[in-house]
Amino acid sequence: MHPKLPRAARRLLCCGGAAASPEEDLSDEGRRSLRWVFSLRELRSATNSFNYDNKIGEGPLGSVYWGQVWDGSQIAVKRLNNAKNGTEAEFASEVEILGRIRHKNLLSFRGYCADGPERVLVYDFMANSSLYAHLHGPHSAECLLDWRRRASIAMGTARALLYLHRHATPKIIHGSVKATNVLLDSDFRAHAGDFGLARLIPDDGTDHEKIASSESQRGYLAPEYAAMSGKPTAGCDVYSFGIILLELASGRRPVEKSGSGKACGIRSWVLPLARQGRYDEIADSKLGDKFSGPELRRMVLVGLACTRSEPEKRPTMLQVVPLLKGESKETLVKLEREELFSPDSTTVSSQGTPTPDGSTDSAPPLKKDKELVGA
Numbered sequence: 562m563h564p565k566l567p568r569a570a571r572r573l574l575c576c577g578g579a580a581a582s583p584e585e586d587l588s589d590e591g592r593r594s595l596r597w598v599f600s601l602r603e604l605r606s607a608t609n610s611f612n613y614d615n616k617i618g619e620g621p622l623g624s625v626y627w628g629q630v631w632d633g634s635q636i637a638v639k640r641l642n643n644a645k646n647g648t649e650a651e652f653a654s655e656v657e658i659l660g661r662i663r664h665k666n667l668l669s670f671r672g673y674c675a676d677g678p679e680r681v682l683v684y685d686f687m688a689n690s691s692l693y694a695h696l697h698g699p700h701s702a703e704c705l706l707d708w709r710r711r712a713s714i715a716m717g718t719a720r721a722l723l724y725l726h727r728h729a730t731p732k733i734i735h736g737s738v739k740a741t742n743v744l745l746d747s748d749f750r751a752h753a754g755d756f757g758l759a760r761l762i763p764d765d766g767t768d769h770e771k772i773a774s775s776e777s778q779r780g781y782l783a784p785e786y787a788a789m790s791g792k793p794t795a796g797c798d799v800y801s802f803g804i805i806l807l808e809l810a811s812g813r814r815p816v817e818k819s820g821s822g823k824a825c826g827i828r829s830w831v832l833p834l835a836r837q838g839r840y841d842e843i844a845d846s847k848l849g850d851k852f853s854g855p856e857l858r859r860m861v862l863v864g865l866a867c868t869r870s871e872p873e874k875r876p877t878m879l880q881v882v883p884l885l886k887g888e889s890k891e892t893l894v895k896l897e898r899e900e901l902f903s904p905d906s907t908t909v910s911s912q913g914t915p916t917p918d919g920s921t922d923s924a925p926p927l928k929k930d931k932e933l934v935g936a
């Protein structure tokens with residue numbers, strides 16, 4: 562499995578003046594001042610020629626390989642199937658824009674390779690794989706996600722999205738928020754991955770469609786997305802994030818088959834239990850009784866608010882962060898009243914047809930953060 566170490570990654574540019582040594586670069590992911598361009602040869606060497614044994618994942622846009630570079634550090638290499646038809650320089654300039662977007666809860670770019678038809682992105686390798694792997698995948702039996710870790714993953718992912726929506730330059734709609742894109746480092750800190758990839762794939766809709774219809778995206782798409790011709794909004798990110806909150810609290814998948822064999826959205830499953838105050842039954846059984854009741858209730862309520870059918874009724878990430886922290890107690894009480902006790906808020910619409918997420922909401926909207934509505 563161990564690939565040969567490549568000779569050296571070439572230093573491309575140094576932001577902010579002072580040149581840092583590679584050691585400094587690697588010791589502080591969040592404030593790394595160097596970025597790198599990798600040659601195809603180096604990446605082949607790092608991944609044992611994109612060997613099948615090195616493959617750690619596959620998404621609609623390409624395959625991800627584990628690799629090791631000249632200094633022994635580990636990388637995740639995403640080889641894109643179908644990057645935008647542009648020159649190497651155009652691709653490089655888009656990647657460099659994304660490379661400047663840094664936050665402790667975003668997956669760090671280490672570099673890229675644009676060589677002939679090859680377009681490859683290089684990221685820090687996350688030792689604990691993805692949230693998906695721990696909740697539903699190969700690591701789920703190990704039960705490594707205790708309540709503290711789940712709460713920290715929720716908050717870390719919320720902070721990453723808030724940063725992308727409000728503070729990054731340019732502001733970015735993630736567009737593919739889901740458990741496979743929440744990567745976990747050796748301390749189980751969340752790093753949102755795959756942000757900004759819409760800038761690198763063709764605008765013709767094919768790849769956006771591929772992402773939307775991929776198995777790993779199932780259950781995360783906001784109901785309004787279908788009408789948006791592949792251009793998600795901040796509200797879509799909020800919806801997908803809400804699904805992640807419900808997953809973290811309950812351990813359920815975004816969509817599961819019910820006893821009768823019908824697909825049941827996680828929101829439709831959680832909502833009636835929350836209405837009856839049966840939060841203990843919502844809680845992932847793997848947690849046993851080792852969770853904070855008030856925090857779980859908060860996570861569920863915020864998750865329900867984020868997954869309202871009507872985008873204008875969802876909170877923004879700016880509102881979500883203090884809500885999750887427990888800082889907006891009054892808003893949470895209001896939200897609970899609106900979400901759970903609104904007379905019109907049923908799991909089936911008045912026509913008797915389930916809505917895309919299995920519920921309808923008619924509670925009055927929260928006060929909106931203008932900058933983000935429809936961003």
Ligand SMILES: Nc1ncnc2c1ncn2[C@@H]1O[C@H](COP(=O)(O)OP(=O)(O)OP(=O)(O)O)[C@@H](O)[C@H]1O
Pocket residue numbers: 617618619620621622623624625637639668684685686687688690691693694737741742744754755772775777
């Ligand atoms: N930096 C990383 N460190 C460790 N594992 C990673 C890293 N990036 C991706 N992976 C693994 O590879 C898997 C596939 O990632 P990838 O982003 O290609 O697919 P996806 O999330 O299913 O789809 P999409 O391309 O729409 O995001 C992830 O779920 C994760 O297990």
